[in-house]
Amino acid sequence: MIKAQSVRKVFGSVTVLDGVDLTVAPGEVVSILGSSGSGKSTLIRCINGLERLDGGSITVDDFDVSKPKELAEARKRSGTVFQMFNLYPHMTALQNVTLAPVEVLKRPKAEAEAEGRALLASVGLADRADAFPSQLSGGQRQRVGICRALAMKPRYLLLDEVTSALDPEMTADVLDILAKLAKEGTTMVFVTHEIEFARTISSRVVFLEKGRLVVDLPTEQFFAADGGLANPRIAQFLSKMRKD
Amino acid sequence: MRYTEFTPFDIVLLAQGLGVSVGLFLATTVIGLLIGTLWAVVRFYRVPVLTQVITFVAELLKNSPVLVQLFLVFFGFPAFFHINLGPVEAAVITLSGNTAAFVYVIAVSAIESIGRDQIEAARAFGLTKWQVLRHIIAPQAMAFAIGPLTGLLVNQLQVTSLISVIGVMDLTKIGNILNLRTLKPFIVWAVVGVLYYLAAKLIAYAGATLERRLRAHTAWKGL
Amino acid sequence: MRIDLSLLVPYLPFMLEGALLTAQVCVLALLGSLIVGALMAVARTSANTLLRRAASIYADLFRNVPFIVQLFFFYYGLPEIGIYIDAFTTGVVALSIAGGAFTSDVIRSGILAIEPGIIEAAQVSGLSKTKVFSKIVLPVALRTSVRPMGSVFINLILTSSILSTITLNELTGTAKIVASDTFKPFEVYVVLLIAYATLTYLVSLLIAALHRRLNRDLGEAVR
Numbered sequence: 001m002i003k004a005q006s007v008r009k010v011f012g013s014v015t016v017l018d019g020v021d022l023t024v025a026p027g028e029v030v031s032i033l034g035s036s037g038s039g040k041s042t043l044i045r046c047i048n049g050l051e052r053l054d055g056g057s058i059t060v061d062d063f064d065v066s067k068p069k070e071l072a073e074a075r076k077r078s079g080t081v082f083q084m085f086n087l088y089p090h091m092t093a094l095q096n097v098t099l100a101p102v103e104v105l106k107r108p109k110a111e112a113e114a115e116g117r118a119l120l121a122s123v124g125l126a127d128r129a130d131a132f133p134s135q136l137s138g139g140q141r142q143r144v145g146i147c148r149a150l151a152m153k154p155r156y157l158l159l160d161e162v163t164s165a166l167d168p169e170m171t172a173d174v175l176d177i178l179a180k181l182a183k184e185g186t187t188m189v190f191v192t193h194e195i196e197f198a199r200t201i202s203s204r205v206v207f208l209e210k211g212r213l214v215v216d217l218p219t220e221q222f223f224a225a226d227g228g229l230a231n232p233r234i235a236q237f238l239s240k241m242r243k244d
Numbered sequence: 245m246r247y248t249e250f251t252p253f254d255i256v257l258l259a260q261g262l263g264v265s266v267g268l269f270l271a272t273t274v275i276g277l278l279i280g281t282l283w284a285v286v287r288f289y290r291v292p293v294l295t296q297v298i299t300f301v302a303e304l305l306k307n308s309p310v311l312v313q314l315f316l317v318f319f320g321f322p323a324f325f326h327i328n329l330g331p332v333e334a335a336v337i338t339l340s341g342n343t344a345a346f347v348y349v350i351a352v353s354a355i356e357s358i359g360r361d362q363i364e365a366a367r368a369f370g371l372t373k374w375q376v377l378r379h380i381i382a383p384q385a386m387a388f389a390i391g392p393l394t395g396l397l398v399n400q401l402q403v404t405s406l407i408s409v410i411g412v413m414d415l416t417k418i419g420n421i422l423n424l425r426t427l428k429p430f431i432v433w434a435v436v437g438v439l440y441y442l443a444a445k446l447i448a449y450a451g452a453t454l455e456r457r458l459r460a461h462t463a464w465k466g467l
Numbered sequence: 468m469r470i471d472l473s474l475l476v477p478y479l480p481f482m483l484e485g486a487l488l489t490a491q492v493c494v495l496a497l498l499g500s501l502i503v504g505a506l507m508a509v510a511r512t513s514a515n516t517l518l519r520r521a522a523s524i525y526a527d528l529f530r531n532v533p534f535i536v537q538l539f540f541f542y543y544g545l546p547e548i549g550i551y552i553d554a555f556t557t558g559v560v561a562l563s564i565a566g567g568a569f570t571s572d573v574i575r576s577g578i579l580a581i582e583p584g585i586i587e588a589a590q591v592s593g594l595s596k597t598k599v600f601s602k603i604v605l606p607v608a609l610r611t612s613v614r615p616m617g618s619v620f621i622n623l624i625l626t627s628s629i630l631s632t633i634t635l636n637e638l639t640g641t642a643k644i645v646a647s648d649t650f651k652p653f654e655v656y657v658v659l660l661i662a663y664a665t666l667t668y669l670v671s672l673l674i675a676a677l678h679r680r681l682n683r684d685l686g687e688a689v690r
Contacts, residue, residue, distance in 0.1 A: 048591040075593040086584035090606050099602065100592035152592060307621070308663040309628035312639060312656055319646060320653030398531065405533035409632055416535055429543035437532040437540065444531040 001025055001061060002047060002078075002156055002189065008055030009042055009211075016042045018211040019056070026155060029188045031198035034208035035237060040191040041083075043208070044160045047189070048080050060156065076104065079149030083161040085141040087133040093120060093144045094129040097151045105152065112151070119147040123177050139170025146177060157181070159190035195241050199223055207234055248426055261418030262439055268332070268414065269404050272339035273397060279340065280347025287352060288377060298348065305345035310403050314338045318410045335407040343400050350392045354385035387458045394451025398444050405440070415439060470654055478645045485641030486662070492558055492637060493624050499563025500619065504570025505605065511575050522571065529568035535629050537561055542633045558630040558637075566623050573615040577608030610681050617674030621667045628663070638662070 002024040009017040016039045024030050032040045045051045047058055049065045058065045060074035087096050097116040101107045120129050123143040133141055142162055149157060159178070163171040175197050182188060182201040192198050198205060198219075205222040207215040215234060221227035228234045283298045305313065318334035321327060329337075358381055366376045408417035419436035423429050510522035529537065538561045545552060552560070581604060589599045631640035642659045646652040 050587050050591060072593060072595075075591055078591075080588070080591045082584055082588060084582075084584050086582070086588035088585060088589070088603055088607075090610060099589075100594060103598050103602065104593040148588075148592070304660060304664050307625075307667045308660045309625045309639065311628045311631070312642075312659050312663060315639075315643070315646070316653065316656035316660060320656045323650070324653035402531070402533040405535045406629070408535070416533065416539075419536065419539065423539065423543055427547075429540065429547055433536055433540035433544065437528075437536050440533055440536060441528065441531045 002058070004043070004047065004056070004058045006056035007043070007046055007053055007058060009039070009046060009051055010054045016211050017046065020208070020211070020213045022206060022213060022216070024156065024187065024189055026187050027185055028204060029182045029186075029202045030190075030204045030206060031202040032189065032191045032206050032208060033195070033198065033237070038208040039211040040208050041160050044080070044158050044189065044191055048078055048158055049075060076152065077154060078156040078158055079152050079154035080158045080160065081142070081145050081149050081162045083164050085133070085138075085145045085165070087141055087144055087148070089133055092130045092132055093125060093136065093147075096133070096144055097147045100148070101151050116147070116151055119150055120144070123147060124173075137170065138166050139173050142166060142170070142174050143177060146174070150181075155187060157186055157188045157190075159188060159192070161191050161193065163192070163194060193241060195238060207231075207237075209233060250422075250426055250428075250431075254422060257418050257422065258415070258435065258439065261413060261415035262443070264412065265401070265404050265414040265416075265440075266443060268335055268339065268407065268412070269401050272336055272343055272404075273400065275336070275340035276343025276347055276400075279344035281351055283344065283348040284351035284355060285377065287348075288355060288381075289373065302345040302348045305342055306349065310338065310342055311406050311409065313342060314406055314410055331407070331411045334410060335404075335412050339400070339404060339407070342403065343396070346396050346400075347393070350389050350396065351385065353392075354389040355381055357388050358384050387455075390451065390455045390458055394448060394455070397451065398447050401444055401447060402440065470657070471651075472654055472658065474649055474651055475645065475654060475658065478649070482638065482641050482645060485636055485638040488555075488635070489624070489627055489637040489639075492555065492562065492627050492630065492635075493620070495559045496562035496566055496623055496627070497620055499559060500566030500570045500623065501616075503563055503567025504572075504574050507567060507571035508574035508578060508608075509600070511571060512578050526568045526571050529565050530572075534561070534565050534626050535632060537565055538629060538633060554630070554633045554635040557633060558627070558635050562623060562627060562630075565626070566619060569619045569622070570616065573612045573619060574608050576615075577612040578604055580611060581607050613674065613678040613681055617671060617678070620674070621670055624667055624670065625663065 002022070004020055004022040007017050007020040007022075008015070018039075020039070020043060022030075022043070032043065034040050042051060046053055047060065047065065049071045053066055060077050063070040063074040063077070065071050065074045087093075088099065091099065094113060094116050097119060098109070098112040101112040101115070102109055117126070117129055120126060120143075123146065125140060125143055125147075128136060128140060133144070136144065142165075145162070162178075163174050166174060171194070175194065178188070178190075179197075179201050190198075190202075202219050205215075205217060205219050205228070206213055207222075207228065215222065215228050215231060217228050222234075223229065229238070283302065286298060287295045314334065317338045318329060318331065321334070321337075322329050362380060363376055366380045367373075371379070404414060405416040408414050408420060411417070415436055419432050423432045426432065507522045507525060510518045511526070513519055538558070541561050542554070542557050545557065585607070586599060586603060589603045594602065627637060628639040630637055631643060634640075636644070639659065642655050646655040649655065
């Protein structure tokens with residue numbers, strides 16, 4: 001269970017997150033929507049401990065991310081996929097995937113590599129395992145990024161606008177993989193601009209506006225005329241996103 | 245008779261040594277700047293043969309130890325050309341030549357930093373090559389080169405310390421003398437080091453100030 | 468005034484020994500500089516203010532004091548405090564410390580140039596601070612540092628000639644002996660000058676090749 005309680009995050013004079021509450025139970029797929037600057041990415045970065053909280057608390061399976069010792073445990077339970085991939089440039093795709101399992105989980109190297117290859121094969125990259133990130137296309141890089149997160153067998157997968165840097169064709173590839181993961185019961189929290197995709201795979205949708213979590217509804221209700229759409233801000237946001 | 249203690253006169257000695265170092269540094273800097281710039285002008289005019297020779301000599305001087313250059317001039321020149329060269333003359337020749345080589349490289353890249361289009365435009369207006377150099381290239385190249393030149397000069401001040409090896413009474417040589425006399429190497433070399441350090445900082449500061457002035461001069465001041 | 472190099476032929480094996488010593492000193496000093504430089508770069512990019520300050524002072528000091536002064540400080544100073552090491556070791560130590568100051572600059576900028584997201588990815592995957600540093604930060608910084616490290620290494624080679632002043636018979640030291648044996652200082656030092664220039668040129672070619680090889684996989688992550 002990921003539990004965020006009255007989370008506050010301030011950058012200088014700007015309050016980016018203002019009393020956000022969010023709970024994600026195992027098996028859920030939660031998408032976070034909101035216009036840019038609403039604090040979506042910051043929320044993800046608070047959950048994986050990349051940003052220090054200025055108020056409130058976040059726990060991942062009861063491990064408090066604001067305590068250095070517990071953060072290590074919390075991080076073992078969650079995997080993050082980034083918008084800009086952030087692959088290690090000096091390592092091959094396979095090495096990117098196996099680094100953390102070997103170094104953090106102390107898995108035997110051969111075992112980790114076998115699993116890594118299987119993971120890469122499952123996203124269609126069997127023959128690219130020994131390629132360096134610079135030799136891969138954006139879509140391929142992001143698939144490696146997903147494998148890297150999955151290799152740690154995380155209980156929660158955090159995805160931060162993972163298709164924003166990809167062109168439409170590659171976006172479809174990556175979304176297919178995420179849909180498959182969702183079907184397999186992977187718990188996911190993702191920030192996205194792909195409204196239709198969010199609608200098809202998520203079990204819940206939350207909407208952030210100016211650092212506040214204004215709506216938290218099951219997907220069906222969020223997109224219902226008398227549910228989330230009744231909120232004029234959300235209706236406006238959705239129609240704008242669909243036009244783009 | 246041996247004096248093993250420091251005397252107040254040692255301060256005078258150190259000051260003299262520093263004076264020799266700084267004096268030679270300044271003299272060779274001026275000569276090096278002139279020669280290096282002249283070489284760059286020769287290259288700008290694409291004088292055949294001479295340009296290639298200059299480039300070769302500059303590369304050779306840049307890529308060999310100053311100590312070896314110093315030995316070549318101090319020991320080699322008198323033997324080969326049958327001339328008399330004192331340590332100071334040898335030092336001036338070597339350091340000037342070495343500085344010139346680095347100045348040349350900086351000047352060339354400074355000139356190349358100016359867009360061809362500017363030069364072509366000026367030429368199209370009927371300016372001679374010399375006028376272009378004087379009015380278009382020189383002012384801009386100066387602003388570009390001042391940073392690298394400051395770095396070079398800080399380095400060249402340190403290079404002067406090598407002339408102590410051929411017997412010039414510079415700061416390092418005084419350090420040697422005091423070291424042998426007092427047998428207190430830590431104090432002697434620390435003091436000598438601090439004096440060099442302060443002189444280097446002074447050059448860096450002067451360079452930065454000059455750069456600010458030049459930049460302020462060329463910066464857009466509005467209408 | 469005719470250059471006759473045949474006189475030097477019998478001395479070639481002797482000078483080659485000197486060249487070998489120069490190579491040994493330089494390779495060891497390069498390793499030393501890398502270790503010192505990496506440690507200092509870590510200190511200079513650390514969150515600890517005191518550590519950062521101390522490392523910056525080290526780099527500033529050893530870059531602004533002439534190497535020969537540093538060398539004499541160690542060569543004459545260390546025996547004073549009961550440390551007796553030979554000229555070879557003193558030379559390697561002094562070169563490593565001086566080279567480390569420049570290396571720390573190079574590696575520091577290599578570290579600062581790393582895309583922060585790459586480090587964040589390593590952090591969230593649960594790697595400890597030291598693992599993030601040893602597995603991600605340092606290898607990436609070192610790869611991007613190959614070229615600037617090359618200039619440091621070439622400077623190291625040129626600077627190693629100064630070790631001849633503390634009785635080490637490396638390349639310049641042996642040349643000095645040959646020059647006084649043959650009474651042909653001009654020929655000897657011209658050959659020496661060209662030898663150093665050729666050596667550093669070859670090293671620069673090697674570095675360019677190494678840079679291409681090491682960074683073939685980095686693609687746009689470099690630059």
